[in-house]
Each structure stands twice: as C-alpha cells, then as structure tokens.
Amino acid sequence: MIRNIIPTSSIFKSYDIRGIYPDEINEDNIYLITQSILKFFQDQAKNTNVKVGVSHDMRLSAPKLYPGALQALKDGGACVWNFDLLSTPTFYFAVSHNNLPFGFILSASHNSPRYTGFKIVTNINNKIIKVGKNSGLDTIKKYSISGLKNKHTGGGIIERESILKDEVDSALSKVDISKIKPIKIVVDAANAMGSLYIEELFSRLPCKLVKMNFNLDGSFPAHDPNPLVDKNLIDVRKKVVEVGADLGIAPDGDGDRIIFIDENGEKIPASFLGSLIIKKLLQRYKGATIMFSVTEILTPRSITEEMGGKFIITPVGHTHITNLMHQSNALFAGEISGHYFFKDTGGTESGVFTIVNVLEILSSLAKPISQLIHDVRRSFASGEYNFSTDKADIIMERLKSDYKSGSLMTIDGIAVDYPTWRFSVRSSNTEPLIRLNVEARTQEGMKVKLNELINKIKALGAKKHND
Missing domain, CATH: 3.40.120.10 (Alpha-D-Glucose-1,6-Bisphosphate, subunit A, domain 3)
Incomplete structure (x- = not known):
C-alpha cells in the first residue's frame, strides 16, 4: 500500500x-x-x-x-x-x-x-x-x-x-597498466560499498590485495564507515605494518571518499596525496586548471604553480566543487575529506581513478609512498579543529579584525593568508560548530599559530568539541 x-x-x-x-x-x-x-x-x-x-x-x-x-x-x-x-x-x-x-x-x-x-x-x-x-x-x-x-x-x-567493468575499463585506459608493479595493498572496506569497485579493479592488476571487512553489512560490525575518524583507521594502520604493505586504503561508506595510509601505518593528509596526483596530471596536461577547497591549499597550490598549472580555491563541499569544475573546465580537484574529483568522470569523485593514479605513481617512481609525500610537501597542516559555539559570526568578525593585515577570503567562512602561513574558519552546515584549519611553511610556525588561534577562539566563548 x-x-x-x-x-x-x-x-x-x-x-x-x-x-x-x-x-x-x-x-x-x-x-x-x-x-x-x-x-x-x-x-x-x-x-x-x-x-x-x-x-x-x-x-x-x-x-x-x-x-x-x-x-x-x-x-x-x-x-x-x-x-x-x-x-x-x-x-x-x-x-x-x-x-x-x-x-x-x-x-x-x-x-x-x-x-x-x-x-x-x-x-x-x-x-x-x-x-x-x-x-x-x-x-x-x-x-x-x-x-x-x-x-x-x-x-x-x-x-x-553491473556497470563496474565499464568503470574500471575507463579508469585503466587513462594509465599505463604495464607500469603498475605487484604492490602489496591493504584495504579496509568497512563492510561498505568501496569493496565492490576495489574487487573489480584489483582483479585486473598484478597487485597483492589484503582485504579487511569486504562483506557488505549495513550494520557496520567492524567500525563506522567514516575514515576521517581516527579510531576507524586503527585496524588498517596496524595491518599495513603487520603485513609489510606498501600502501593502505580506507574508503568511506558509499565509496566517494578515500583515505590513504603510508607503509609506516601513518595517515596521509589528503592535500598531500592530492598534490601527488596534481603533479602527475600536470606533467601530461600542461597548464591545466586545478582546484582545492579553502581549508588546506598551501601544498596543492605550490605544486600546481611549480608545474605551470592554474590554481583555483573553492568552498568546501562536494556539490560546490563538482559544479565549479564545469564552470572552470578544471582537470582535477580535491578537499581534505578525501574527495578527489576528475574531469574524466564528469567532474565527480572516483575511487577507481584515484587509486589507479596513485598506483601508477608509486610503481613508476619506485620510492616508498612516505618518501613521495615528503618530496611534494610544501607545508605543514594542523588538521581540522572543531569548536562548539552559537556565536560563529561574532567570532569570525573578531578574527577578521585581529588579522586584518593578512589577505582575506570569504568564499566559505573566512580564510586569511600571510606569506608563510594561513588559516581558515568556517561554520558547520549541520551543527553549531566552527571549524579551524591552520597551515604554515614550517611545522613550528604552524604549531605557534594554531595555539594562538585556539586561545583566541576559546577566549571568545567557544569550547573545543570532541568529535
């Protein structure tokens, strides 16, 4: 009925x-x-x-x-x-x-x-x-x-x-499969949808796949399918080290976000992983447009400019980014949540395209993934800090005033740039929270400015939020 x-x-x-x-x-x-x-x-x-x-x-x-x-x-x-x-x-x-x-x-x-x-x-x-x-x-x-x-x-x-074969065919047509070596990879699929395209992709490659939580189960018995929460990465990080894998992969529940783990079991920040892909793509597509969301841009922007590309900063949010990619005819986009977008997939996220690009890079350069990340790193990032508050607008206005000597951007909350560091503060779309990200050219500089901003935000009445 x-x-x-x-x-x-x-x-x-x-x-x-x-x-x-x-x-x-x-x-x-x-x-x-x-x-x-x-x-x-x-x-x-x-x-x-x-x-x-x-x-x-x-x-x-x-x-x-x-x-x-x-x-x-x-x-x-x-x-x-x-x-x-x-x-x-x-x-x-x-x-x-x-x-x-x-x-x-x-x-x-x-x-x-x-x-x-x-x-x-x-x-x-x-x-x-x-x-x-x-x-x-x-x-x-x-x-x-x-x-x-x-x-x-x-x-x-x-x-x-099933459309899976066609999707994998399309992704593999964009890389040189002969370059991909028998890399050992651990994937924790979280009993969720990424397991489907991972299975199809790795059935066509010489890599050794170590599977974790591949049976589909909407009760998520192993852990929630959110790889941005550190506790959900504990098992895959341990397994990478335990089996001596070259790489770890953790897709989210519906498979549109992916977090990568290096051979030492350390989480790779998405802005650095994205920069690896940017460098690879701009070697082939000279002068192309690259996008990254406003929260972390120092390394992606530096790599894009070094490679002769055009860099555009976007608001946070996969809907915004996909639609902005079309307006700017962008080749690639990323954000720190592990969304990676490709022109070749209609401006949408693609786990398959992301993985095959990383595998080709890892195979052709013959260095550990941690070394490749070190080679592209141009900055140090704090990660995201959340604060509970019902005074987001007041806090952001105060920060604008306190940091008025910097270059201000307001496409998503506020972002303020200085020659050697920057920060962004934006409101959550769904909760009474503000989100802080800090980047700097040195780790010490990042820590100093992070502590400075945390203290300012707390002094304005916000409380650090436990995610």
Missing part, C-alpha cells in the same frame, strides 16, 4: 537529503519524496517521460525503501534504469556513461547505520550536476512538504547489468 506521509523539512540538507530510518525517512514517505524528486526532473526536461538512473547502497533500510522509490518513479511516468547496488562514484559513472539526464542513489554516505538518504544528480553532456540547496533541493523540498501528487502514464523499469 502506498502511504503519502509528508516528510519533515529537516531531512533536506545543503548537499543532499538525509535522515534517520525509520524516524525521518521510511516506508510511509519514501514514495512522496521520490515523486517530488521526479517532478523536479520533469520540470527540467519539460517532459513527464524522463529517463532516470537509480541505485542504492548496502544499508539495512535499503530493501525496505528502494521498492517504494522504484514504484514512485514508475507511477510518475519515468523510464527507470535500475542499477541496483552501487557505490556513489560508480552510480555517477553509470549516469554519465549511459548519458542519462537524471538520477539518484539511495545512500547516507559515511553516516552510522540508522541513516539513509538521497544523492541527486542531473547530467548535461556527460557533466554531472549535483543537486544541492541552491540547485534544486529547495524545489524538491517544497514539493515534498506540499503533499505533491505526480501521476503519469508510460512509466517502466529496465533492469541494468
């Missing part, structure tokens, strides 16, 4: 739809939410019989929710391409590769088991546009809370075969 229960408006976030199952997203409202997404697609196409690619992740709620979503699309007149179980990057590839104008994946990324949600895209000339708050999500929200009815004839469902 179809139950058109109006969802709470709080599930509509900045970049996606996300909520707790069954409290916020459930069998009672999945139909209405999906029909509202479809109505947005139909508005864009000025046609009711649109093609829509859909898939879902391994969450325990997916078998209960996905059938209702498919039915809503069919009842609304859509031609549904059902790709079933996919990671988010593979879903993006499926939409682009098949030239589908619209799509969504039922997923809650790296969140804990009780969450579910939608990541929604449109596709123009194989350029993926992610639907966020200012690019359609507000319209979908309006339709959902109005109790929209969207019935049209002509709908149907086409079951599609």
Whole structure:
C-alpha cells in the first residue's frame, strides 16, 4: 500500500537529503519524496517521460525503501534504469556513461547505520550536476512538504547489468597498466560499498590485495564507515605494518571518499596525496586548471604553480566543487575529506581513478609512498579543529579584525593568508560548530599559530568539541 506521509523539512540538507530510518525517512514517505524528486526532473526536461538512473547502497533500510522509490518513479511516468547496488562514484559513472539526464542513489554516505538518504544528480553532456540547496533541493523540498501528487502514464523499469567493468575499463585506459608493479595493498572496506569497485579493479592488476571487512553489512560490525575518524583507521594502520604493505586504503561508506595510509601505518593528509596526483596530471596536461577547497591549499597550490598549472580555491563541499569544475573546465580537484574529483568522470569523485593514479605513481617512481609525500610537501597542516559555539559570526568578525593585515577570503567562512602561513574558519552546515584549519611553511610556525588561534577562539566563548 502506498502511504503519502509528508516528510519533515529537516531531512533536506545543503548537499543532499538525509535522515534517520525509520524516524525521518521510511516506508510511509519514501514514495512522496521520490515523486517530488521526479517532478523536479520533469520540470527540467519539460517532459513527464524522463529517463532516470537509480541505485542504492548496502544499508539495512535499503530493501525496505528502494521498492517504494522504484514504484514512485514508475507511477510518475519515468523510464527507470535500475542499477541496483552501487557505490556513489560508480552510480555517477553509470549516469554519465549511459548519458542519462537524471538520477539518484539511495545512500547516507559515511553516516552510522540508522541513516539513509538521497544523492541527486542531473547530467548535461556527460557533466554531472549535483543537486544541492541552491540547485534544486529547495524545489524538491517544497514539493515534498506540499503533499505533491505526480501521476503519469508510460512509466517502466529496465533492469541494468553491473556497470563496474565499464568503470574500471575507463579508469585503466587513462594509465599505463604495464607500469603498475605487484604492490602489496591493504584495504579496509568497512563492510561498505568501496569493496565492490576495489574487487573489480584489483582483479585486473598484478597487485597483492589484503582485504579487511569486504562483506557488505549495513550494520557496520567492524567500525563506522567514516575514515576521517581516527579510531576507524586503527585496524588498517596496524595491518599495513603487520603485513609489510606498501600502501593502505580506507574508503568511506558509499565509496566517494578515500583515505590513504603510508607503509609506516601513518595517515596521509589528503592535500598531500592530492598534490601527488596534481603533479602527475600536470606533467601530461600542461597548464591545466586545478582546484582545492579553502581549508588546506598551501601544498596543492605550490605544486600546481611549480608545474605551470592554474590554481583555483573553492568552498568546501562536494556539490560546490563538482559544479565549479564545469564552470572552470578544471582537470582535477580535491578537499581534505578525501574527495578527489576528475574531469574524466564528469567532474565527480572516483575511487577507481584515484587509486589507479596513485598506483601508477608509486610503481613508476619506485620510492616508498612516505618518501613521495615528503618530496611534494610544501607545508605543514594542523588538521581540522572543531569548536562548539552559537556565536560563529561574532567570532569570525573578531578574527577578521585581529588579522586584518593578512589577505582575506570569504568564499566559505573566512580564510586569511600571510606569506608563510594561513588559516581558515568556517561554520558547520549541520551543527553549531566552527571549524579551524591552520597551515604554515614550517611545522613550528604552524604549531605557534594554531595555539594562538585556539586561545583566541576559546577566549571568545567557544569550547573545543570532541568529535
């Protein structure tokens, strides 16, 4: 039975739809939410019989929710391409590769088991546009809370075969496979979606794969699928050292973020790993445009400029970055959360493209990954510090005044640059937090400025937040 229960408006976030199952997203409202997404697609196409690619992740709620979503699309007149179980990057590839104008994946990324949600895209000339708050999500929200009815004839469902082989073929066509050596790699898939593309990729390469937590299980029995939380990396870091691996890899829940571990079991900052890729790509694509998010830019910008590329700073957030890549015709982009974006994948994240580029670099340069990172490092970064506060605007105005001698940027909170160091402070989109990042050309300089800023922020009433 179809139950058109109006969802709470709080599930509509900045970049996606996300909520707790069954409290916020459930069998009672999945139909209405999906029909509202479809109505947005139909508005864009000025046609009711649109093609829509859909898939879902391994969450325990997916078998209960996905059938209702498919039915809503069919009842609304859509031609549904059902790709079933996919990671988010593979879903993006499926939409682009098949030239589908619209799509969504039922997923809650790296969140804990009780969450579910939608990541929604449109596709123009194989350029993926992610639907966020200012690019359609507000319209979908309006339709959902109005109790929209969207019935049209002509709908149907086409079951599609796995797209994984095509995705891996595409990635491998961009590198010299003959250069990839039998590297030993540990991957902790966190019982989540990255295991699918990892299995397919490494079945085609001479590398020795040491697998951890590869069986799909939406209860995440080993640990939460968020590799940005240090405790979730403990096992993979130990295993890399234990087996003498050359590299460790930890994808997140839906596979669109990847954290890398060096041969010593140390986490590699994404801005440094991204800089390795930047250097490789700019050797081939002279003068190309590179992007990195505002929180950490010193090393990526330095490497880009040394290699003759053009560097653009972006706001934080995968939706912003993908859409800005199209505007600037950027070759590559990254951010410290482990999202790596490629022009070749429609401006979206790709775990497969990221991994094959790293493997080619590691194989061809014949140095440990820690040495390669040392060679590109041009700065020292604090990592992200979070502070609880309901006075974010007041704190940022005070910091702007205190550091007015620096060069100010306001594309996402505030960022202030000096010749040898910089910092950024921005508000969380979802919590009463501000986030601080500090970079400097020397480690000592970074520590001094980090302590200085922490003390200032605390003095303004914020409390250090325990993530």
